[in-house]
Amino acid sequence: MSAQAPTRRQGGFPIPLVGMLLFISSEVMFFGGLFATYFSARASFAGAWGPPPGAPELEILPVPLPITLILLTSSITMHWAVRAIGRGDSGRLRLWLVVTLGLGLVFLAGQIYDYTTLGFGISDGVYGTVFYTLTGFHGAHVFGGVVGLSILTARAGQGQFSARNHVAVEAVSYYWHFVDVVWVALFTTLYLLG
Amino acid sequence: MATTTTLAPGTTGYERSWVLDWLTTVDHKKIGVLYIVNAFAFFFFAGLLALVVRTELAVPGLQFVDQSTFNQAFTMHGTLMIFLFIVPVFSGFANYVVPLMLGAPDMAFPRINALSFWMLPLGGLLIVSGYLVGGAAAGGWTGYAPLTGVQFSPGDGTDLWIMGLAVVGTASILGSVNFLTTIFKMRAPGMTLYRMPIFVWTVMVTQALILLATPVITAALIALFIDRNYGGSFFDPSVGGDPILWQHLFWFFGHPEVYIVILPALGVVSEILPVFSRKPLFGYRAFVWATIAIGLLSFSVWAHHMFTTGVVFLPFFTFMTALIAIPTGVKMFNWLATLWRGSLVFTTAMLFALGVISMFLIGGISGVMLAAAPVDFHLQDTYFVVAHLHYVFFGGAAMGVFASAYYWFPKMTGRRLNETLGKIHFGMLLVGFNAAFFVQHSLGIQGMPRRIADYAADAGWTEMNLISTAGAFLIAFSMVPFVVNVVTTLLNGEKVGDDPWEGNTLEWATTSPPPTYNFDRLPPIRSERPVFDLRHKHEPNLHPEANP
Ligand code: HEM
Ligand SMILES: [Cu+2]
Numbered sequence: 103m104s105a106q107a108p109t110r111r112q113g114g115f116p117i118p119l120v121g122m123l124l125f126i127s128s129e130v131m132f133f134g135g136l137f138a139t140y141f142s143a144r145a146s147f148a149g150a151w152g153p154p155p156g157a158p159e160l161e162i163l164p165v166p167l168p169i170t171l172i173l174l175t176s177s178i179t180m181h182w183a184v185r186a187i188g189r190g191d192s193g194r195l196r197l198w199l200v201v202t203l204g205l206g207l208v209f210l211a212g213q214i215y216d217y218t219t220l221g222f223g224i225s226d227g228v229y230g231t232v233f234y235t236l237t238g239f240h241g242a243h244v245f246g247g248v249v250g251l252s253i254l255t256a257r258a259g260q261g262q263f264s265a266r267n268h269v270a271v272e273a274v275s276y277y278w279h280f281v282d283v284v285w286v287a288l289f290t291t292l293y294l295l296g
Numbered sequence: 297m298a299t300t301t302t303l304a305p306g307t308t309g310y311e312r313s314w315v316l317d318w319l320t321t322v323d324h325k326k327i328g329v330l331y332i333v334n335a336f337a338f339f340f341f342a343g344l345l346a347l348v349v350r351t352e353l354a355v356p357g358l359q360f361v362d363q364s365t366f367n368q369a370f371t372m373h374g375t376l377m378i379f380l381f382i383v384p385v386f387s388g389f390a391n392y393v394v395p396l397m398l399g400a401p402d403m404a405f406p407r408i409n410a411l412s413f414w415m416l417p418l419g420g421l422l423i424v425s426g427y428l429v430g431g432a433a434a435g436g437w438t439g440y441a442p443l444t445g446v447q448f449s450p451g452d453g454t455d456l457w458i459m460g461l462a463v464v465g466t467a468s469i470l471g472s473v474n475f476l477t478t479i480f481k482m483r484a485p486g487m488t489l490y491r492m493p494i495f496v497w498t499v500m501v502t503q504a505l506i507l508l509a510t511p512v513i514t515a516a517l518i519a520l521f522i523d524r525n526y527g528g529s530f531f532d533p534s535v536g537g538d539p540i541l542w543q544h545l546f547w548f549f550g551h552p553e554v555y556i557v558i559l560p561a562l563g564v565v566s567e568i569l570p571v572f573s574r575k576p577l578f579g580y581r582a583f584v585w586a587t588i589a590i591g592l593l594s595f596s597v598w599a600h601h602m603f604t605t606g607v608v609f610l611p612f613f614t615f616m617t618a619l620i621a622i623p624t625g626v627k628m629f630n631w632l633a634t635l636w637r638g639s640l641v642f643t644t645a646m647l648f649a650l651g652v653i654s655m656f657l658i659g660g661i662s663g664v665m666l667a668a669a670p671v672d673f674h675l676q677d678t679y680f681v682v683a684h685l686h687y688v689f690f691g692g693a694a695m696g697v698f699a700s701a702y703y704w705f706p707k708m709t710g711r712r713l714n715e716t717l718g719k720i721h722f723g724m725l726l727v728g729f730n731a732a733f734f735v736q737h738s739l740g741i742q743g744m745p746r747r748i749a750d751y752a753a754d755a756g757w758t759e760m761n762l763i764s765t766a767g768a769f770l771i772a773f774s775m776v777p778f779v780v781n782v783v784t785t786l787l788n789g790e791k792v793g794d795d796p797w798e799g800n801t802l803e804w805a806t807t808s809p810p811p812t813y814n815f816d817r818l819p820p821i822r823s824e825r826p827v828f829d830l831r832h833k834h835e836p837n838l839h840p841e842a843n844p
Pocket of ligand 2: 597
């Protein structure tokens with residue numbers, strides 16, 4: 103059409119990042135709701151809170167603590183990926199994206215392995231229900247992040263990002279950091295405060 | 297009064313099969329129309345279900361449907377009216393007009409916009425498909441656990457209800473991300489926050505409520521699904537769960553939901569009153585801040601729905617609830633001051649706007665009554681609540697839908713709906729509505745419980761139930777002139793110019809219907825009424841408040 107270019111506000115925060123931040127605020131409320139179920143169940147629980155009778159105590163070793171550290175590390179490598187493309191270094195971008203992706207997959211594998219050692223299931227009382235729901239939905243979010251990282255890696259392989267144009271990398275990094283923060287809260291609630 | 301503004305651009309576009317065009321469109325205006333059409337389809341279906349309920353209740357005895365059909369009917373009526381009619385229909389109008397009002401070419405994320413629309417009919421069909429698999433959900437639209445647990449609601453209907461609502465909820469979260477980003481980032485040069493039309497402000501607060509409240513109900517729905525299908529025990533007290541938890545999560549969402557429903561209607565009213573009073577809105581900034589205050593307060597009052605559970609701190613929630621009456625009162629005052637000494641034009645849109653104000657006033661008063669805990673202990677779960685909620689949802693919000701329809705129809709189609717048919721529609725609806733719902737206040741005070749299919753012949757409720765049912769049918773018949781009006785106007789209605797009402801806001805500065813990307817040029821934006829300024833270039837600014 104003959105008209106002028108669409109009027110968009112220049113400057114300030116890029117549109118996709120605003121969208122991502124808004125989306126993350128809704129995710130905060132979603133996990134807020136799930137955490138509310140945990141604390142409500144815990145507050146109204148009559149017996150001793152924890153894994154059902156017969157199941158072993160929750161241990162932070164050998165799996166939960168290491169995968170926590172792995173996920174924290176992946177936030178750092180993701181940050182390096184953003185920094186790299188900010189300098190226009192697409193080789194390093196690809197490197198750190200692949201590393202982050204790998205760490206995310208290791209976390210998921212660790213979580214699944216951990217599930218097999220717990221000795222109780224989702225239907226074993228309200229503790230089992232909240233434990234698997236909270237960690238399970240967090241795992242699903244990590245998986246979503248892994249999908250996002252894979253797409254980024256593929257696009258980076260085609261050289262689609264540059265120092266000036268990499269807002270998608272930043273958007274996914276926000277999401278990845280968010281998922282990481284949620285895990286820290288979960289790890290603290292479930293394993294440290296027990 | 298067909299006037300054409302000087303800034304009207306020529307229409308553009310290219311030919312494609314129109315079906316494909318509508319199915320694949322990412323244009324916010326077409327998506328808006330899709331939203332509205334889809335919402336009206338569910339409105340008519342949910343209205344028929346209401347007639348089923350009302351017919352059964354017309355006289356004592358069970359003669360028309362059985363108990364289980366009755367429970368399904370009121371559950372699906374409530375669910376569809378809330379989640380597939382009244383919320384999406386305003387998303388539709390907002391989709392159409394918000395970018396126009398901001399002077400933007402489209403929404404921030406056009407493809408996500410299309411996605412969030414198409415998830416709606418999908419979710420709606422999931423909910424309704426319960427009817428095909430041996431019975432739809434029957435636990436009420438509030439889905440109280442353990443009523444909706446496997447024990448009391450076996451069968452797939454309730455699972456489909458949960459899944460459908462989760463899809464609809466996700467869709468509205470994506471939609472709210474889109475609206476908020478659009479409002480933050482896509483405003484035309486000169487369109488400061490304090491120059492945005494009030495409708496945009498109400499949409500902004502509404503979408504913020506959707507963004508923050510919907511995820512909580514999604515979490516609750518997931519928990520219910522896990523209880524039902526994977527042996528979970530969130531809400532099962534026998535293994536340590538807590539049924540009251542459902543109510544907390546539900547109402548933490550459910551109360552903001554009431555404002556999600558009503559705020560856009562109040563926004564439309566605030567656009568229509570100034571146009572047809574030929575005066576600026578009185579107290580624009582007070583109005584903005586009252587809207588924000590209502591949004592914030594709405595998160596702190598959820599437990600007023602749970603007074604009778606005995607687990608909530610009554611004085612706090614009574615106080616917070618009463619507090620909401622203050623910003624609402626500010627709005628009432630501003631509207632009346634806007635009308636005061638205006639040269640009023642009683643178009644159908646204006647009549648519906650006045651209808652919203654007066655019906656919402658009644659609903660607000662009965663709401664304040666219910667918010668007083670001692671009164672609520674008597675009226676909880678009676679027909680008084682049904683009356684109250686319909687004065688807010690129907691008399692307030694749904695009348696606002698019709699006001700929007702009559703007001704923006706010329707913008708969307710270039711043709712104006714017939715005023716005579718419109719006034720017949722309004723008259724029948726107003727009479728029918730009050731007949732159907734006013735008597736329910738006294739039914740409630742006399743103790744008739746909601747959600748019952750039958751009542752005793754000697755309870756003294758028969759006469760009023762008969763009146764209520766007659767009113768419901770009058771409401772249904774009032775849709776005939778409306779539908780006839782829409783169809784005949786689309787076929788060969790009166791063609792009007794780009795700005796038939798002499799509007800104030802930017803959508804009236806482009807053609808009707810607007811072209812792809814909306815504007816060739818924009819008028820200078822120096823107040824919250826840029827098109828008024830354009831029309832009255834040489835007059836002194838009548839509204840200095842907006843131009844500090
Ligand atoms: C066509 C006019 C309407 C009629 C005749 C009507 C009638 C009814 C009736 C008879 C009930 C059942 C009350 C009970 O047994 O508890 C009901 C419930 C309800 N209605 Fe309507 N209604 C109408 C329009 C609306 C609209 C426009 C909305 C919302 C936008 C709405 C929302 C609700 C809700 C949320 C419930 C509660 C359902 C439940 O208890 O689970 N209704 N209505
Ligand atoms: Cu409420």
